[in-house]
Amino acid sequence: MPSPFLPRQLFTAVLLAGAAFTAQAANLTIGYQTGTDPSKVPQAAGEYEKATGQSIDWRRFNAGPEVVAALASGDVQIGNLGSSPLAAATSRKVPLVAFIVSAQINASEALVVRNGSGISKPEDLKGKTIATPFVSTSHYSLLGALKHWGLTTQDVKVVNLNPTEIAAAWKRGDIDGAFVWSPALGEIKKTGTTLTDAAEVGRWGSPTFEVWVARKDYAEQHPEVIAQFAGVTLKAYADYAAHKSEWTADSPQVKAIAKLTGSNAADVPELLAGSAYPDAAAQKSAALLGGGTAKDIAATAAFLKEQKKLDAVLPDYSPYVSAQYIQ
Template sequence: MKTLNLAKSLLAAVGIAALSINAQAAELTIGYINGIDPIKRAIADGEYEKGIGEKIDWRKFDAGPAVLAAMASGDVQIGNLGSSPLAAAASRNMPLVAFIVSAQIRSSEALVVRNGSGITKPEDLIGKTVAVPFVSTSHYSLLGALKHWNLDPRKVNIVNLTPAQITAAWSRGDIDAAFTWSPALGEIRKTGKILTDASEVSNWGAPTFEVWVARKDFAEKNPKVVADFARVSLAAIADYSAHKKDWTVASEPVKSIARLTGANAADIPELLDGSYFPSAAEQKTSQFLAGGTALEIGKTAEFLKEQGKVEKVLPDYSAFVSDRFIGE
């Protein structure tokens, strides 16, 4: 019950803050999490400052809920987060709009069990301590996996740790398993094995993805800034898609991502290959921003309600998604 109460408290705090959104920062502040994707290369190389034409205050967060809290307070105008925290925030009517689906998460997030933990099959998780950032895509995937395995989450000691805290707790032997992303994933894999990953959980009916969102008031007043951000982001994705084989460990793009995120450069090519990055043309299709993304947010919200993580599910989530910032 500790897991459930902490998650509810976090969501309640975000929801309360969302009711008081009215401040606008003078400087453009953008928050991001450490998922490995081509957009991080563009951030590291200063392409957004050139594309948008103004100074940007970049802020790194451990997980999506922290991004949401900063956006709710007015400190951050554009943010990067996963589908699970977005569904939770939208279900509380936080005024946000998702304008890019930056990644469909596959093997770039995984459940790793520590060597010596005694976990060799799903049933062995009962009574063990499993760490995950609460209300994140990894949390959603963990709950989806437990549901698929017919395991009661209350019989697993699920603890709320950020990726950085997971790495530290793992090295101390405080946790038996963790569902997370890199750089933590790359580190804990060295002394553990993967029990499942987000790709497999997606096939079981609980897909996850990452988005970029803007505060609605900011997007309405600054549509060109949001559109320019989308343009630079999708150009970075297109560059990766066209030159994927060239993004090797020793390549400049991979070095840039490693510099920004702190991930090991040796892990980055495989992690990039562990997600799918929709193109500009795909963004405006019914699979993504023109319908599919809103439907997936709704399905995620339904699952979160079933798990007791949100209180209600909205009849329609299309108001929280828009393709109008994607150029032709």
């Protein structure tokens, strides 16, 4: 299984170049993923550009570790990733700061098994092939589920595939199941059965969440851009919370999300409901950016170390989280 860390030579180069790297607000590059959430609506409408006054290059990534590599190299200044790749990156001291919890993952990530695979209960997973993107929140949830069920990766063949590869492997019949997010999740559900999801695994002691992070040097040089970015995001969350019933498959909001993520518009309302999107008060609370998020990162890192996915953990993850950008 590949290491969740960046290659040592790349990481060293990033550190050596740190003093010379100057993030320019006029050249803002943002890394995003295909997860379904309300912030995709202002992204599609150009609202982030209007609020920040910047020309933004939006780059799509398949999974969090790819976003981390782009952030570490300086190619991307702001990125969206899950708690598992965040824990792996900060444990390696990649210079990031999480400034908003973008989603508390519930049913929007799930373990789906193929109809006809012979899997109807956890013990049926023995000897089966289950795919997930390694070092992602789905991978973390899968490991947490296996541990809860008394299974290990010696019992179940876990393979590393990104969401696009999972959808293709599913169609070919190469895998028996997958723990993944949308749009792949929506596709495999059509001919599969959900065995568990991130919400249930969270109740078993392995919660997952997503964050927006920025390079520390960029955030220090352009705090107003980070604050404006957070403001647009939270406005989208508030609009969704107030008008959730109106975000139907035929609504402009859902159509925009479907187009941007590649999801089926009919699946988007259910996928949106599969996560919680904290408002500004919740973001600044002790449960999240006020302290809880740092503790959750530490717990995630500890679990990954226990699973031999990390070599070491930090004594304190609070330097990698900040509530200062939430207005």
